[in-house]
Amino acid sequence: MSEHRSRARHRRPGKFLAVGLPLALTTAGTLVYGTDLLPQQEASAATATAAAPAWATAAADGFASVDALGQNGTYGGRDGQTVTVRTQAELEKYATAAEPYVIVVAGTITMNPVGKEIKVASDKTIVGSGTSGHIVGGGFFLGRGVHNVIIRNLTIRDAHQGVWNDKEHDFDAVQMDGAHHVWIDHNDLRNMADGLIDVRKDSTYVTVSWNEMSHNNKAFGIGWTENVLTDITIHHNWIRETEQRNPSTDNCAHAHLYNNFLEDVPGTDITSSYGTYSRGGTRMVLENSYFQGMRNPVVKDATATIVQRGNVFSGTSGRNESGGTAFDPKAYYSYTLDEAADVPALLKSGTGPQSSIGATTASAEASTKAAAATTLTVAKDGSGQYRTVQAAVNAVPANNASRVVVSIEPGTYRETVKVPSNKPHVTFQGTGGSRKDTVIVFNNAAGTPKPDGSGTYGTSGSATVAVEADDFQARNLTISNDFDEGANQSLSGHQAVALRTAADKVFLDGVIVEGDQDTLLLDTAAKDRLGRVYVTNSYVIGNVDFIFGRATAVIDRSVITLKKRWNGTSAGYVTAPSTAANRKGILIANSAVNGDVSDRTFHLGRPWHAGGDASLDPQTTVRNTTLSAAIRTTPWTDMSGFSWKDDRFAEYRNTGAGAGPASSDRPHLTDAQAADQEVTDWLAGWTPTAS
Template sequence: MTHVRSKRLPGRALAAVTALVAALGLGAVNPAQAAPPEPHRPADRPAVQQAPWADEPHGFASLAGGTTGGRGGKVVTVRTQADLARYAGAAEPYIIRVAGAIDVQPFGSSVTVASDKTLIGVGTSGEIVHGELNLKPGTHNVIIRNLTIRDSYVEGDWDGKTSDFDAIQMDSVHHVWIDHNRFTRMGDGLLDVRKDSQYVTVSYNRFDNHNKAFGIGWTDNVTTQITVDHNWFSGTKQRNPSADNCAYAHLYNNYLSAQVADGDPVWSYGNWARGRTRMVIENSYYRDVQHPYQADATAQLAERGSILDNTTGRHDEWGTAFDPRDFYAYRLDPAAAVPALVTRFSGPQKNLGTDTVLDVPAAYPTIQSAVDAVPAGNDGAVTLRIAPGTYREKVRVPAGKPRIALTGTGADRSKTVIVYNTPNAYGGSSGSATVLIAASDVSARNLTFVNDFDEAAVELNAEQALAMKTTGDRIVFENTAFKGNQDTLMTDSPALNVISRVYIRDSYIEGDVDFIYGRATTVIERSLIRALSRGSGTNNGYVTAASTWKDNPYGFLITRSRIVSDAPAGSFHLGRPWHPGGNPDAIGQVLIRDTELPAAIKSSPWTDMGGFSWKDARFAEYRTYGPGATVTADRPQMSDADAAGHEVADYLAGRDGWAPHHTRISSTS
């Protein structure tokens, strides 16, 4: 018999749904609860809409303090059973990235997952093979995502009577989020949520090629609260899921298809509300399923808006069960869209687990503590999502921690400020810098960097005070501000004959003496540069002080930008050649092109430094304009032919074809 049932409910069309899907991060602050609160019906709970693929767990796992996993702990990448067991079973929180297939031995043995952990597969590579994950009684605050757990099935043991090798088994736990995993061909069950476990959400998983898919209960108490949404059950026979004595079981937008057809009249079924379970099913899709949903006489099952396609047998509905919206807000997708939506987006995703998100200060009290959580030799992208505020601290990104993105989440860059006040006299350029980036492949967005050392308050022979110093390669700044006086921004490299590249776009830089300097190949594009007045009528400072290696044809390029100043007319230099330690092999290269210059710029804007003539450096302008752009004999102008070889791409490409100017830094705010 074919029973097709459909109700019109609010929901997005599939095209709108798929357009909004984006990669997820991880949880938030660790609740560190020893025991779960009692179940309750918070009718006055704020209705915060949770879209699919949100950064935070949804459904019951989001209640009573939430499920946050290993946030606040260190990030580690594991590739062996020993490392997985070490970090998953540790007492302290960890974010554990599983890269590659881990073969668990002996066959069918388990890896214990302790409280305050996030386990996440890196793209589609993370697999647990021949073994299970086990959450023992009392475990809480666990996130397991984007993994494939497979192949502990013992041939001939279809009913799982001789081997209890589940994919994940949990007993008497609370606050657990199981999301975007694939479970297939295990012994006994795929997922067992047992013995009064509470505040659990199971979302966007694939259960396939198995007998007993997903069981909930094994208790006489009516305690468990569980949300089950957007899962795909395919080629399974029973427990899709079976829910025994659940206080609240909310199943929505699940897809059950291609049920194993072995002629069993009772134990081939879809969803079963057993004992005194209260179950709500909404907008799910059942295709080729026997007994799509059924309930014991003692249970309550309310169904709304699902589609039955070529189904037979029971489709029970009795009792009012409960209203999930008394507990949390959620959005239903239309039942007709569920097959396409769930088959595409359930299971491990290639864009999950590749970018770890660390929230400051929600999970890490300081920016430096979040940097410290990144492992040395980091091989995955890590985004430090920095909330609005003023962070008075020094930040050091060491050379061994690449692929970090610093992202301010405020409405604009002025809302998130990193500031300190150390002058160069106390530690040199590296010691004075508010932020020092020694790693490569680091980016910063929507932030302000400041060194607010007060030159007038302290008598020093050297008044340099850096807001930012970089020595790594492939550094990108977008929509950032750098504020200081002398030596505000230093873009450098580990050694004179080592080329590092820095790209700065849509940013603001201010200072007075040599406030953009160093030997890195640096492009400043579409930015505002403010030359501050020191109160002199004749010499207020120098915009640049390049120390480019003589064999590097590309030093500083300032292009499509504006230089502004309130200094008197003719009192500011464009730059001077810096030869650190008197090294003659540091021959500065600076090109200012397609940039507006203020009246403060001198008619002879380049000057000598430390006994080295500016004329021996490689200084030039090209198509500058504005009141300070007059052409004189002391203002080299680059020819059209040479300018064709001094575009942004020429400066940045290097041997690896780096081209950050063609993309925007992705925002996770």
């Protein structure tokens, strides 16, 4: 192992962006430029740096973030001036300069001659202004030793010369020959004469993320060298209608591919010959990607290795190969995987140029005004803009800066819905006279087989509605999982989630969340992430662990309804918190717990140490709440070998037939303790407000 590759194992603390998510680098309302910096209007470097928005100072993730070869990650031209260009001459002037620049491409630049590849120098960020930056008939070349380059948010297209497998015109969108520390992100690359991306001749420390690559004979080639040196991360790319090299990796020391979507659309003129190819001495890790309709989706040479984990193959045929040992990507950098089943929808909405990246002040203000108070209407009868709730969610722009209200007409919408993490500020609003008039319902369970044969949904994947975006709200509707346990006794895994949240600042007001086992999963985006949820004026219905998860969650002024099991028996648990240590868990306050069940048959909660994690410190507090006789006199119980007495379970001033005096089996908070366990303590400075 060479000296520089050994140094690459050291991580850069504090500099990683969240991996596995679209990069919400800024919002249209937070840009701080007063005027575009045209080439004739260059400000001082100090002024440009001080005023720079987040997209101008963004740094790469993946292998491009690793410190090596004398370069500390990949951050492009953030140390230099920001200039806006509109002509080929202007673009070439700043891209080839020795000084660092952030170069904003505003409008369409048509290359002359066709096939022109601008030779980019080190320390550059070339970024499209919103969705307006187009490079037509040419691209970019990064030669030996060029480093610290970011190419983002551009549409690079149409150098095709009419020959499908063109051997004469080497017109790529981006070509590297011996470059290092390069980040290619959020671009639309299509219809070029040769490949869309070529990473050649020992180019290394490269990350390619959130791009759409389409309509080309060759998508993405890597290698063409006898040396086994290249380190590359390829994640969250949508590669479709390309025949080969999706990608082809030749002699890569470390090739980490995850959460990509490879699609061969039926009925088109383009048919895939193969998908991902591991060649020569390549060591590849291929994770949580989705292959749709591809021929020979995963191919390897006898000398190469591929380790596959969690991939989905739908309608594929031919070779699908793996074998050998590879490497652990987390030895080099941190990253988070999205579920493979979610990848197509996530990438269709999140790849390619984004309006919030590279936006100038004028376009940002226009975007903000357009986004303000946006309402999308859903009606089953076709009288709205969309017939399904998911279709409306799909229409929400990625990284939207302002609230989008999905207004849902009365009716029963039998579908699963996901609000991905890159679509914050979404409200689901039922428009009926009652919360029962608008119902979103489905019947997946943990053990339900997925239709593509890739396994079962699992508990979290069974959710009828899954919310992964911050600042989500829902009002005046019902979210239900009507999985029939009695009719599916042969199925292993009856957990059936109605609503799963894995986000911060989730506000549920006037809703019904209904199911049996595991009805309401209140989660966080990660163990170390805060996820606050406030539920008020609502009903939560279930029987076993039906309010559970690691979120910091408040059920306030609501009714928790206990229901019998599928066979008519009464037994169950209201909460199953899996709270991380030093966080607050589940608080039930000012509410009622009741239902048509037998007396003394339900526990208030038990500690869920998810995955056997002993570091967790589950917490449920029930206070100022009316408890029916259904609650056991010893309301807390153990779970999976973990004692509730080792965690945090308590009551305070509850009333009703199910309430009882303090004892060693029924701890009560003192007045002083209760003063620190109010609703406001849980919300930690957040005041939920309907919007």
